[in-house]
Amino acid sequence: MQPGDLIASDLGARAAAPGDLDQAWQVLGRVMDPEVPVVSVVELGIVRALAWDAGHLHVVVTPTYSGCPATEVIEADIRQALEDAGFRAPQLERQLHPAWTTDWITSTGRERLLAYGIAPPLGSANKRSLLGDNGSVNCPQCGSAHTELLSQFGSTACKALYRCCDCREPFDYFKCI
Amino acid sequence: MQASMSCRPKWGICKMNQDLIQYLLRLGDSALIQGQRLCEWCGRAPALEEELALMNVGLDLVGQARNWLEYAAELANDGRDADHLAFRRDERAYRNLLLVEQPNGDFAVTVLKQFFYDAWHLAVLEGLTHSSDSRLQGIAAKAVKEVTYHLRRSSEWVERLGDGTEESHQRMLAAIPQLWRFTVELSDSDAVEQRLHAAGLIGDPQQIAAAWQQQVERTFDSATLPLPAPACHFYLSGRQGLHSEHLGLLLAEMQFLPRAYPDATW
Structure with a gap:
């Protein structure tokens, strides 16, 4: 059992299963950027990919700017939202390449x-x-x-x-x- | 000591790693020290808009420094992380350019220092976007966009001040000799960089020097500023950790908290 497993079970949320990727995207679609709180991290193109890996949700995120001070806050918000929705101990990976662009x-x-x-x-x-x-x-x-x-x-x-x-x-x- | 012993069987690869670590420290330390100098303007910039711009450029650079130093720490694999490299190394272990440790002076000195650094930085990063090392390439591809923007801003400021009022022109004229001799490091290279270039890891040092020179010539021309003769070598070298007297004071302030309160957390 990983530390995050207990948090999810304490919340009484239904534990998410490997088929719930669409639900994960929906959850992340409600996580707003802390600096621009009307745009979600999905709409900004910060969340690059979601996958199931060994019973946990694997989330690939990319920072907007190298020095963006919101990077850690955004990652914490993503983790929190997923745990609240029953995704136990999601694994976040920070990826720099390809570099984030406003085209996303x-x-x-x-x-x-x-x-x-x-x-x-x-x-x-x-x-x-x-x-x-x-x-x-x-x-x-x-x-x-x-x-x-x-x-x-x-x-x-x-x-x-x-x-x-x-x-x-x-x-x-x-x-x- | 341990690291060098464990490397013995693959000496060639290990030597390249040592070169790469040195180079990553040069990139990371220069970005960090330039970022720290910009932070000194916080609350003191000539206008609010300029303050925001200076802080945002500084923030980009500190973020880039973290990316380089994290990679250096992983390669060195000696138990130190990026924070340790930033906050627990002494002056002689720092590998930043002499230019970036110079005091901010007035706004003209700050602008000119940023411009000299940006022109060099962009050429270096453009070379790194073609690196055979995917990690170097990834960090550089991100930073190159930010630094293109930095150079746009600083070159415009050099033109605006150089070709501005009599006062701003005089200030720029006074700033040039204060910084010029440190630009010698922006257009030369050493054996470490030449080996890394030969291995396809970094851009061609000669091309970087030429790109820097062209950018400075072009901007000085439109700023109506006289271009001095190329700077000459002197007894200091940031690459070797031989710094001017200013770096120690900067580090004393920047490193005070983590050294006075080791392992403090938010």
Whole structure:
């Protein structure tokens, strides 16, 4: 018996079985990013794969940025949510390769970012987009294309700070990387 | 001592591992020390937006340092982990570039230091994305995207300040001689790096030097800054652990807590 086994049995949850991968994806679809609490770790593309391995759920996760301070929190949240749902002692593996890209953010994820007031990444990630050659960022409040960059970094490494020149609202842009 | 004895049967492979560990320390230590210097701006940057940017660049670098040092610790396999390498090694065991340990000075010095480092860092990482070692390749492929962005920001700042007001231009002119001699390490290499390159593990040191030189020439040109003659070797060498007087003071602050309270946890 592994330490996490007891936690799951104490909760009285039904123990998950190897056929429950779909359920695991659903559980993780409700685990929100701590910095952007409207987008799930699945929609962000942080959860790369799920599999059963020797009676435990094996979860492959990838960090967004090398220094993202939320990496440990996200992993703890994933573990907690799975244990609460009856997945005993899930095994988490952190994988760096292939490197996370904003291209993995789902279309639902992008819509939610926009509704939350964060402009989603424009186009697909490549060297040109990293160098800022990716067209105009529209204001998530009024939709205007008349915006300007205030700073290449916003409240977190994954965002840049913009201002709308029409409605004057400052806003975050989720950088294309 | 034990490690070298256990390696005897496969001396060639072991030697390559020792080279790789040295190189990982160089990458990790440079990123860590540059990140730590950036953290010194916390609460003191000229504007809020700049503070956020400096801290975020620092955070990227500390994260990258952790990836390199974790790999170094695994290869060395001597019971030390990445935290131990960061917080329990003395100055002479650090292998970072002399450039990154230099004090922040004013904003011009900070910007120029970041630019020199970013231009070198990007060329190094681009070489590593073609490494025959999948772990090196994976860490570099992630970092190269972050550092492309760092270089974009720092080169724009060099242009803005160099080709800005009379005051900002003068500040940049004053910053160049403070940092220039340390750039000698950005365009040379040693036997360790040459062996690693020959084995397909890292990029070509000559190409890295050329890429650095071109980037600096280009940016200095658009920043209306004069390019000094290439820097010459002098008696210090970050690669060999022979540091300027500034690293010891930086480490004293950075390492105080884990040394004063060993095994402290959150």
